[in-house]
Amino acid sequence: MKYWVLGFLFFAFSNSFVFAQTKVSGHVYDSNKQSVPFANIVFVNSTIGTITDENGKFYMESDQNHSSIKVSFIGFETKTIKLSKRTTYNMEVVLEEEAASLDEVVIYKGKTSKKNNPAIDILRKIWDNRRENGVKKFKQYNYDKYEKLEFDLNTIDSALVNSRIFNGMEFIFEDIDTSRITGKTYLPIFLNEAISKVYGDNQLNELKEVLKGNKNAGFSDNQTLIAFVKDLYSDYDIYDNYLKFFDKSFTSPLSRTGINVYNYVLSDSAYIGNKWCYNIIYYPRRKNELTFKGDFWVNDTTWAIKEINLEVTKSANINWVKDLYIEQEFDVLNDSIFLITKDYFQSDFAFNKKEKSRGVYGKRTTLYNNYKFDQRKDKKFYQSQVDPYNQDIYNRDDSFWSNARMEDLNKDEQKVYKLLDTLRTVKAFKRLYNVGTILATGYVEFNGWDFGPLFSTVGYNTIEGFRLRAGGRTYFTANDRWRIEGYGAYGFRDNKFKYGISGKYLVDRKSRLIVSAGNRRDVEQLGASLTNTNDVEGRSLASSSIVATGDNSRLTSINLSAFSMQIEPRKNFTIGVTGSYRTLKPADDDLFSLDFFDPDTGEIKSEIKQAEIATSLAYYPGRKTTGYGVDRIVVNDGDYAQLFLNYSVGLDHILESDFEYQKLQFFYRQPWNIGGFGVLNSSLEVGKTFGEVPLGLLSVVPGNQTYLSIQNTFPLLNFYEFVTDTYAAVHIEHNFNGRIFSRIPLLRKLNLRELVGVRGVWGELSDENIALDASGFLQTVGAPDEEIYWEYSVGVGNIFKVFRIDFHFRGNYFDNPDARDFGVTGSFGFYF
Structure with missing residues (x-):
């Protein structure tokens, strides 16, 4: 501001320029001292103006020198006010009602007619x-x-x-x-x-x-x-x-x-x-x-x-x-x-x-x-x-x-x-910047190494009890061509150590050819999603949530090794090939069984060994990314379509692998902006397994026994309530963004947002796959083949600006063991 004063004095005393600037602010009232929102304020003889806010307040400025302002509003007499100085703050303007409109409540409230209105004609x-x-x-x-x-x-x-x-x-x-x-x-x-x-x-x-x-x-x-x-x-x-x-x-x-x-x-x-x-x-x-x-x-x-x-x-x-x-x-x-x-x-x-x-x-x-x-x-x-x-x-x-x-x-x-x-x-600025980085990424930055993510440090499940996890990643710049990530975890009930480690390298920037490899030994909830890949970095939230509803003991110990190559021949279109080998066995033999009959010898085995090659095609039209290293950040997350096609082949007799099969999976997600009526999110998943496979390799309809809202799951299904080898699932959710609540006087000021959703799944399970199961578990559960299983939900979002709660209702299959006909989930998040 001191430079502004010096400039003004220089110009004034040099007589070479005339400095001119007008600033004005104030409050517009009616004769009853009530604020007048949306009143029109303009500098006289100009097109520079503004409108009062909902509280009747305004601020306006111009680079020119003006001597008066004009204040007007429907149903009131126009008022012209002289300005005695260039800067006039906190004015109080009182408008008098026009005699012809004193009794016309509609005009007084500022409502305008949709008929015979020249503005609407224009x-x-x-x-x-x-x-x-x-x-x-x-x-x-x-x-x-x-x-x-x-x-x-x-x-x-x-x-x-x-x-x-x-x-x-x-x-x-x-x-x-x-x-x-x-x-x-x-x-x-x-x-x-x-x-x-x-x-x-x-x-x-x-x-x-x-x-x-x-x-x-x-x-x-x-x-x-x-x-x-x-x-x-x-x-x-x-x-x-x-x-x-x-x-x-x-x-x-x-x-x-x-x-x-x-x-x-x-x-x-x-x-x-x-x-x-x-x-x-x-x-x-x-x-x-x-x-x-x-x-x-x-x-x-x-x-x-x-x-x-x-x-x-x-x-x-x-x-x-x-x-x-x-x-x-x-x-x-x-x-x-x-x-x-x-x-x-x-x-x-x-x-x-x-x-x-x-x-x-x-x-x-x-x-x-x-x-x-x-x-x-x-x-x-x-x-x-x-x-x-x-x-x-x-x-x-x-x-x-x-x-x-x-x-x-x-x-x-x-x-x-x-x-x-x-x-x-x-x-001092560096300290402030570091705190902001931790909150934004979940990682604590060191020189070339990040510790985290901090948000997954503590977890709980029936097998491990309380679980502590610590991990990190290499990080020199946002555009590193290579990255190594790893973690270690310990369960205080099973007294076992788990870990995961992976590395990836960007071979060619132009085609984004990336090679990656890794190994993970951990406890996992296999029935947490339908469309999945052998990702050594991933871990199911369902197996490590702090609070769960019902029994969550059907967990699997997994030892997964994978090597993959991915290329992006066109923007947002990727082709990937992954070779993997995994062993699956129950995390606790007394609580859950994956026993199956060996297809060659007929003997009962409890551990699955499986080699697999998967080819995937992914297309993300409209996705915006930033960065040119091995990891890129998605800028418009959730605001673009996603299409994913995966074809997997199980190889038997390689590294003692047990089964030969083919699996085809397709996933499609599409958000729809419906103008002033909000946003509709929809997704479709279909898949089929060709060949005979045991429980551990089948497609489990994803239930959700946590109190957290997890995308593309069924909140009222228990884990392993439905098992399939052929499936089709649809999820639809609409967020009205407060359009309904905004018209209800008692709810208007809370700025709540209403949501409705419906989801359904159909699936089959062949007799041959049921016959492979030596535990008898598949005899007690089935697939939703008689009729489509469905649920619906209503929710309220934007509670205190950060919380959302959903109420879920079951549509059918009430006779299933431990079936839940009602449930509540919630989630936190920062949304505009």
Whole structure:
């Protein structure tokens, strides 16, 4: 701030420039001292304005010098207020009701009619012409794109400055500034810049973005952080019916369904540039829905948007985000086509939505320039590279950035580079960074070795009793070409030591050819999933949960060795081949039996020895990953389709292997965003085993005897309640994201989210496989072949923002031994 004062004095006394800036904030009331939400505030003789929030408060600023503001709202007399100084905070504005509307309750509440409303007439013209504007009007297009991402600490006060957490880092507070959107003080802490060339083909429905340069402050070459931030602020089109932010679908004010959730008011008309435009104000009809408030200017001939502002209301059912503000600007090409030139996005992340709560601003500024059209590219041009990383892109010199930036960095942004370079040398910052890393990854970092994951240190099951586990992995950088992982565990009831060790190496970056090998000796719940592979690093959560319902003694001791190769010939499409050898035997012979008749001698054996070769195909359309080492991190976890096909062949008489068989498995998962109605998650699993195999090699329908919600399991099935050699399972779950609860007055403020689910499985078990079982166990359990076994559930999520509870109901097979007809599971998680 001291530089601002010095600059002002210099300009004032030099008479070379006139410094002009106006800031104003306040509270709008009616004559009864009640707050007036969504009132319109503008600087007189300008198009710069804002809208009061749900509490009637506002903040507004301009780089120009303004002498008065105008305050208006439906049903009230418009009020013009003179400003006596450039900065006027905490104004109190009282609006008087119009005489003609004193008795009209609907108007007083701000509701607007859907009929005979000129604003909605204009909205319909926008719908009719929205496909005729922007790059969609051309066959092909390309343009330059400059993107700037920034994070700032906000609400800086003396309590924060003097906090112990910043001991040794007080120097960072020497220069703070004020947000032009909220009026809060803030301190920049992270900055990333990116220059790209974007190519699109509307005929081929293809889009490709080529990164030309990337630069970030304090975290050089950190593609993971950059990728997560960019996914957080993914691109959007305001003309779409729904805009997706933070895994939530917000109804666009330009949506065809907008008239059901927004009020629209035709407020003004004026020239913007040389185009005559109408100004329309919009605000939500109801609280707690995923909607915006704001205004937009629309041209009167093309019905294209010239400027638009969107701000999420504080009552919106979204966690950890207190404010979200968007503004976009468009320019005219050839006197008729409007193309976006600027997109500004700001969010305020905070633990709660109280006015004075501290948080972190996340800002994204995107500028577009140098549009060119109808320059055709071959379809191969749009194919994504498996490994597009180029180190030079992340190490551009200053001259590149001076020429490439579409706007200069301001003084705060220039300061970030120097600030974070300095912070990295401060011990206090290093300690803070290490704590954050542990919470984010579950590992404690040492020099080249990570200890963890800490979250799996303690477990419990019937066989082992309490179980302690300690492990780690090699870790020099996020892009290591090789990695070794291992763990050791001890059960205090069975007094046995278990372990697992594996290693993998990235042979070729371009094709992502990876070889891996390992060995694991442990106790496992085989019936925890249907579609599985011989992964030496994996372990079933079902066999080590702290609390379980019913008996969980049917555990298996496994000794698994595997060698695999995997290649990615096209992005998100992988081919893998795995050779494995495993031995399976009961973890406790007195509690569970895997006895079978040897197919060659007829004698009874209790230990299965099996060699197997498996070939797998996996495809993840829409998956976003970061990193170019042997391990990559998925950026948009759960937000893309998954298809997996596995073909396994059991080899007999190799290393004393017992059985010859073939197994075919297919898995398909698909999330569906259904606009304002939430998200539907669906999955399908089918499989069949050809040949005769014993219990230990059959497909067990996955039950869940824990109180934790485990994906693709049946919460009311006990382990080994159904065993199959042929199966088909479907899981469907819909999250309404609070759409129903938001319309119930007593529940509205809790921001709860309703979920419903249904799941079913059908399966068969052949007489030949039953005959192989020497324990008689398969005579007492069966497969769901008479009718499809099914369950349904209802759930409530977002309890205290972190907890979800589900209530499950059994649909049939009530006569099964120890059948549970009702159950409850829960889970913790941080979700927007």
